[in-house]
Amino acid sequence: MSDWTLHRGDALTLLHTLPTGSVDAVITDPPYNSGGMTATQRTNDTTRGKYVSGDAKHALPDFDGDTRDQRGYLAWMSLVLGQCYRLAREGGPLLIFADWRQVPVTSDALQAAGWTWRGIVPWHKPIARPAKGGFRRACEYVLWATKGSVDANRNPVYLPGLVTGSQPRGEKRQHITQKPDEVMAELIRICAPEGTVLDPFTGSGSTGVAALASGRAFVGIELSDRYATVARHRLASIQTTAA
Amino acid sequence: MSDWTLHRGDALTLLHTLPTGSVDAVITDPPYNSGGMTATQRTNDTTRGKYVSGDAKHALPDFDGDTRDQRGYLAWMSLVLGQCYRLAREGGPLLIFADWRQVPVTSDALQAAGWTWRGIVPWHKPIARPAKGGFRRACEYVLWATKGSVDANRNPVYLPGLVTGSQPRGEKRQHITQKPDEVMAELIRICAPEGTVLDPFTGSGSTGVAALASGRAFVGIELSDRYATVARHRLASIQTTAA
């Protein structure tokens, strides 16, 4: 039987209400607060303007919480990851997505929150826009950290140093920054078998889908009503197929 | 005809003596000052102790300049990259290698020196040791920056967002941290055709080899007598075969 909960509301507020030591792993993809070179671009554009090419035809809704500058992002993310630290059990892992621009500030935030930084796992997207006069931006980055020392005996896995997968397209794509299932299926293995995974920025719920599909439990938080509904549908359908 | 110079001595000292605006690109692989979880390990151990596996049989010599902590590394690298900035022409690119732990401090240093950060290109090494209970450390990172705006018309290339290649082995390997030729051959294309490439940490000279082999000129600096000699031999042999 699948086991999941999805809270709708602000991540920082709701994290305070959850019990200490109640999750085995935290895997999340926060709003990057990136995408614009200038502060004005970052705060004025909608998320669609920043992350979706002008010629894209699909019509996915914007998401909130994407208007912070780097200092604000550091302060906010430190608080969020500090709460996640409290909720995680000793030795539990954290995986957090970041684009290239947010890798330094994200590494600062997770360390400020008490996590021990363990490494970077690039996520390679084979389908990426070419860039004239320079390097294609084909990767995002997953920062890996642990609460204290690695508990290799509890979860003796050998995971790859690089994950590959293209973003879902067409019907399958429910969120602007949705992660491919095969990528999440690799990453979820960092959580001990049958453990509970927390994702305070659930979005369309790809982390939860991977957790349930692999026999793990899931606790999610999502601010947007619309995406919370999308995530509930996806999670419920896993429950059905896995039962 | 190949065109190269190799200065033997301290990078920071010698960079001051080179003329402003004299190079088209800076591509370098500094000592990472990494390796080891504790400050003592990082600053006291030799490069062999830090970077060479306990069961390795090769006898490559240590290299110097790898004993700084993060603050020292930031200060020193900012000065070095500031001089590189002076030497680069307007619009010229910088590529600098870093391991996962040094990505944030390296991005700080290059921006402190005036460069505009443009992205990260992961270098994937398929041959990497597995890690129990976590992710294999299979990547190093190339940080890409420019002096001012990207000059895409001068060098209208389309470069990959990820490079792959295994370290040279056996006879071909002359340095503990030698980069594979196929990786350098990709990266060198960021320099305008027939331009001049600067590498203030030449090591065994892989950057120079890629530059000369692709019809570019090369200016190198190397502290160690021993590696300067190795680099001179490699560069001279390219000169012969390319002539």
Place this chain on the structure above:
DNA sequence: CAAGTATATGAATCCCGCT
């Protein structure tokens, strides 16, 4: 000579025990 087999090893890290 092609194909299959054996071997070496990596910009480590963790754990343990001694100083």
Place this chain on the structure above:
DNA sequence: GAGCGGGATTCATATACTT
């Protein structure tokens, strides 16, 4: 109690070697 050294770990790949 912190610092330090020694030993085990274990997979993808290049290379050498054998059939």
